[in-house]
Amino acid sequence: MSPIISPSELKRLPTENLVLLDARVGKDVYRNYLDKHIKGARFIDLDKDLAEIGENAAFGGRHPLPAIKKFAQKLSELGISEKSHIVIYDDKNGANAAARVWWMLKAFGLEKVQVLDGGFQNAEKQNVEFSSGEEAFEKSDLIKHENWLLSISTLEEVENELINGNSTVIDVRDAYRYKGESEPIDLVAGHIPGAINIPFSENLDENGNFLAPEILREKYVKLLEGKPENLIIHCGSGVTACHTILALHHAGFRIPSLYVGSWSEWSRREGKEIAKEI
Incomplete structure (x- = not known):
């Protein structure tokens, strides 16, 4: 499976086991998500979900990885299982949090993970269906891993x-x-x-x-x-x-x-x- 997926390919994907993640960042990002996101997408937060920000960036940097057990809990809350086909997007051509999510999911051991080519803006251009407000989905069983699997x-x-x-x-x-x-x-x-x-x-x-x-x-x-x-x-x-x-x-x-x-x-x-x- 290619790690990159185009908007046209996304539109053809079967919805069973498909999980879309909105990984946009910036001021009022959650409000922006609620105002408009790809239909069915679930929001994931760079600072809260993809990092464990400490008091001193001299040890770990500005976005150190969270504990893997905490990340596993977040995946459960997002309804992600080992069967999920996950597609992530941001509004920075995949160059910001979308790629970080991709890396963390692969390092967690999940296989079907792709980044939307061109992100939010390309999805708009290609007439992908959008929605607003909260999305309803069920939690998944917790996947247990002890260590990140990538270097x-x-x-x-x-x-x-x-x-x-x-x-x-x-x-x-x-x-x-x-x-x-x-x-x-x-x-x-x-x-x-x-x-x-x-x-x-x-x-x-x-x-x-x-x-x-x-x-x-x-x-x-x-x-x-x-x-x-x-x-x-x-x-x-x-x-x-x-x-x-x-x-x-x-x-x-x-x-x-x-x-x-x-x-x-x-x-x-x-x-x-x-x-x-x-």
């Missing part, structure tokens, strides 16, 4: 991998943030020494849809030529990094490791070197 890297592991030259660390933030020209979210501009910059936006075409798998594969093969095959992906807080992980999987690569803490952790951790290109 996760810690700050210390990222540092050691770079020192030893065993991994390629990819920073998917915009180039101006990587170069250290300015930083709109975190406290310090710059990047992890040794990390390379491939902005997640380059995974998309001019319409905000994912590039075709063969184009993505050709692009990343060229960019990673001569570099260690083991990949660690990071961004600002472990959210948009999942967009590039999704793109790499879509292109046929093995799912790489996610550095969840990302720049928000590294840049706050005392004693860590910060590189700039200005």
Whole structure:
């Protein structure tokens, strides 16, 4: 199953076991969900459901993963079971919480998980049916897992991998943030020494849809030529990094490791070197 699904393909899916998740973020996001969402979609919150935000981002970053048991409880509340076919969307071309949800569901062990290509806006353009208000659905039985099943890297592991030259660390933030020209979210501009910059936006075409798998594969093969095959992906807080992980999987690569803490952790951790290109 492709990790990406188009609006036209979504419209043809059987409704049995189908679960749509609205993962939009921002101010008044739940009110926006109630005002308009794809018919049947259930709301999932980045800050409350997809992260366990702590007091000090120097240890874990701005969006550390929640305990897996807490996430399992949320899936039960959303009516998600091992039989579910889950399609997630946001309004950032899948580049924000939709990709994070996809990664977490795959890391939880669920198989039928896809991100809607082009997200909310593309669904509107393609005349997908929308609705408003609350959606009625039943809870599912709790799925029990003890550990995340996909690779996760810690700050210390990222540092050691770079020192030893065993991994390629990819920073998917915009180039101006990587170069250290300015930083709109975190406290310090710059990047992890040794990390390379491939902005997640380059995974998309001019319409905000994912590039075709063969184009993505050709692009990343060229960019990673001569570099260690083991990949660690990071961004600002472990959210948009999942967009590039999704793109790499879509292109046929093995799912790489996610550095969840990302720049928000590294840049706050005392004693860590910060590189700039200005």
